[in-house]
Amino acid sequence: MAVETVRKPYVRQRSAWWWTKNPRYVLFQFRELSSVFVVLYAFLVLWQLWALRGGSDAYYAFLVMWYSRPMMALNAVILAFAILHSVTWFALTAKVPLFRIKGRPPPAALVIGASLAIWVALSLLIVKLLYGGF
Amino acid sequence: MAAAEVDRVTPMFWGLFSAGGFVVAFLLPVFIFMNSLAYGLHVVPWEKVEYGGALRWIRGDPATALLGSTLGWLGGWLPKLFLVLIIGGGLFHGLHRFKYVLYDVGLHRAKKVLDPILYGIAAAGTVAAVVLAFSFP
Amino acid sequence: MADRGTKMIKLRISRYRPERSGEPFDQEFTIPYRDDMVVLDALNYIKDHIDPTLTYRWSCRMGICGSCGANVDGTPKLTCALYLRDLKKRPVLIEPLANFAVLKDLVVDIEPFMEKLEAAKPYIIRKDERPIERGEYRQTPEELELYRQQSLCINCMLCYSACPVYGHDEKFLGPAASALALRYELDSRDQGSEERLAAVATEHGIWQCTFVGECSVVCPKHVDPAGAIQQLKALAATRLMKAMLLPLAPR
Numbered sequence: 001m002a003v004e005t006v007r008k009p010y011v012r013q014r015s016a017w018w019w020t021k022n023p024r025y026v027l028f029q030f031r032e033l034s035s036v037f038v039v040l041y042a043f044l045v046l047w048q049l050w051a052l053r054g055g056s057d058a059y060y061a062f063l064v065m066w067y068s069r070p071m072m073a074l075n076a077v078i079l080a081f082a083i084l085h086s087v088t089w090f091a092l093t094a095k096v097p098l099f100r101i102k103g104r105p106p107p108a109a110l111v112i113g114a115s116l117a118i119w120v121a122l123s124l125l126i127v128k129l130l131y132g133g134f
Numbered sequence: 135m136a137a138a139e140v141d142r143v144t145p146m147f148w149g150l151f152s153a154g155g156f157v158v159a160f161l162l163p164v165f166i167f168m169n170s171l172a173y174g175l176h177v178v179p180w181e182k183v184e185y186g187g188a189l190r191w192i193r194g195d196p197a198t199a200l201l202g203s204t205l206g207w208l209g210g211w212l213p214k215l216f217l218v219l220i221i222g223g224g225l226f227h228g229l230h231r232f233k234y235v236l237y238d239v240g241l242h243r244a245k246k247v248l249d250p251i252l253y254g255i256a257a258a259g260t261v262a263a264v265v266l267a268f269s270f271p
Numbered sequence: 272m273a274d275r276g277t278k279m280i281k282l283r284i285s286r287y288r289p290e291r292s293g294e295p296f297d298q299e300f301t302i303p304y305r306d307d308m309v310v311l312d313a314l315n316y317i318k319d320h321i322d323p324t325l326t327y328r329w330s331c332r333m334g335i336c337g338s339c340g341a342n343v344d345g346t347p348k349l350t351c352a353l354y355l356r357d358l359k360k361r362p363v364l365i366e367p368l369a370n371f372a373v374l375k376d377l378v379v380d381i382e383p384f385m386e387k388l389e390a391a392k393p394y395i396i397r398k399d400e401r402p403i404e405r406g407e408y409r410q411t412p413e414e415l416e417l418y419r420q421q422s423l424c425i426n427c428m429l430c431y432s433a434c435p436v437y438g439h440d441e442k443f444l445g446p447a448a449s450a451l452a453l454r455y456e457l458d459s460r461d462q463g464s465e466e467r468l469a470a471v472a473t474e475h476g477i478w479q480c481t482f483v484g485e486c487s488v489v490c491p492k493h494v495d496p497a498g499a500i501q502q503l504k505a506l507a508a509t510r511l512m513k514a515m516l517l518p519l520a521p522r
Contacts, residue, residue, distance in 0.1 A: 006289045006290040007289065007374065008289035008293075009372035009373065009374055009380050010287055010289070010294075010295060010372060010373040010374075011372045012295075012369070012372075012373065014369075014370075014438050014439065016239075018435065018438065019435070021345050022345065022346070022485070024483075024484070024485055024488065025435065025483070025485065028435075028481075028483045028484070028485075032231055032232075032234065032235050032238075032481065033235070034231075035227070035228040035229070035230075035231035035232045035235065036228070036232060036235075038158055038162065038224045038227065038228035039224065039225060039228035039229055039232065041162070041166060041224065042220070042221045042224040042225050042228070042259060042263075043259070045169070045217065045220070045221055045263075046221060046259065046262055046263060046266065048169075049217070049263075049266040049267065050266065052185070052188055052189070052192070052270075053266065053269065053270075055185075056185045059184075059185045059188065060184070060185060063183065063184065066170070067173060067174050071170075072170070072171065072174050075166060075170035075171055076171065078166055078170075079163060079166045079167060079170070079171065082158070082162045082163045082166055083163050085155075085158060085159060085162070086158075086159040086160070086162075086163055089155050089156070089158075089159040090159065092482055092484075092501075093155075093156075095482075095484075095495070095497065095498040095501060096498065096501040096502055096505060097502070104416075115159075118160070119159070119160055122160050122161070122164075123160075123163065123164035126161070126164050126165070126168075126216075127164060127168065128200070129196070129197050129200055129201075129212070130168075130191070130194075130196060130197055130212060130213055130216060131168055131178070131182070131191070131196060132195075132196030132199070132200070134172075134177055134178060138473035138474060138475060138476070139473060139474070140469045140472055140473060141472060141473055141474050141476070141478055142511060144474075144478040145472070145478070145504070145507055145508040145511045145512075146508075146511070148478065148504060148508055149508050149512070231481075234481045237439070237440075237479075238435065238436075238439060238481075240439070242439065242440055245474075
């Protein structure tokens with residue numbers, strides 16, 4: 001008895017919500033979303049510089065907007081995403097050995113730790129050097 | 135699989151994305167805090183953020199004073215360089231990453247249109263940052 | 272079938288029978304289970320005692336052949352290495368590996384994966400081929416250590432199932448093939464770096480990777496394909512920079 005061969009590969013469609021199924025995918029999406037806030041802040045600073053060029057009155061108007069409650073809230077959100085970027089970036093770059101110790105790539109935990117330490121030190125240095133401290 | 139052409143453009147933008155990623159990771163959080171939140175949280179006084187204070191900041195007064203007589207000339211350059219790094223690095227980093235966000239939601243067929251637009255915005259923003267920042271004394 | 276007092280477990284298995292129905296459907300099975308059973312044991316129990324038409328791939332039962340991969344509760348796993356006792360949800364959901372076309376039940380079409388492996392030129396390329404009388408190309412243990420991690424891949428395709436980029440771009444070279452490319456890039460006997468990098472640094476090659484990192488999480492052999500792709504990117508980018516800055520320099 002001849003048996004007919006049936007080969008019908010079934011291609012499944014991916015749901016638009018695929019990333020909600022796994023917490024690591026969620027973190028990934030937030031990490032990628034941080035780019036929107038980084039770009040937004042770059043434009044806000046360009047706007048700030050433009051206002052500063054405009055003279056005393058223009059900059060005062062900018063500052064009234066800048067320190068309004070909604071803007072403070074937005075900037076806090078941007079800061080949260082910037083910190084998310086920093087932490088995830090150090091975790092990512094630790095995966096790419098830029099140098100080797102005794103022929104072996106340095107352990108990721110060491111690279112992440114060093115990155116965090118440099119980050120904190122550099123931030124304090126900037127506060128001191130560029131802003132003259134608090 | 136047919137041999138595809140080597141992509142010679144993406145590596146350059148990936149390089150800028152990576153360099154920008156480091157700049158943003160190390161410099162942006164402290165800048166956002168000092169520039170946007172510190173005054174509102176009463177960490178720095180009004181004199182530092184109002185018009186005159188902002189002009190003194192971009193002129194590099196605190197850095198010049200700290201660096202002393204030999205390195206003082208560097209002080210005027212530091213804030214401007216800092217701004218250009220953050221804006222340029224942020225744009226080339228962020229827009230490259232955002233491109234892949236758009237790819238993921240189904241726009242990867244629009245690569246030929248997306249790439250020039252996004253990298254064009256990054257380049258224009260970086261030029262604007264250089265021009266604006268260095269227009270101050 | 273089961274003695275009274277035997278523990279039972281319910282599994283929900285995705286079925287696809289191209290000769291009968293156009294769409295996959297779920298079917299539930301309740302079977303007796305012991306704490307030492309892996310998911311593959313459950314599948315074998317069903318095939319032996321309940322439904323002989325259930326179709327899935329397996330061979331070695333010891334995590335080395337790479338053929339028994341399936342998505343269990345949404346995560347790509349080797350079914351031979353996953354204990355039922357470690358699964359929290361009931362029923363246990365077993366589906367074919369994501370991102371691949373389904374041929375029957377848990378069997379997916381591996382043809383696209385085979386093409387990708389081939390595209391990465393996974394073999395030693397020599398510019399100066401030695402005559403066979405001169406013996407093998409020798410290598411020190413240290414030189415072996417450089418690529419040992421990437422050489423441990425068993426081609427189980429869990430990484431492709433975990434990769435969201437492959438999920439939306441079926442042309443993407445993907446994790447395992449990229450890791451394999453790096454394995455030969457790092458091999459001291461290989462002289463085909465230029466050719467191989469050119470093959471993987473394409474539009475749908477390594478540059479599509481957004482470093483989600485899930486491939487490295489699900490890899491049963493700790494090959495770390497995600498790290499491998501970033502290393503390839505760095506290699507390709509620096510080589511391109513050198514070529515642009517020093518157009519006359521020998522590469």
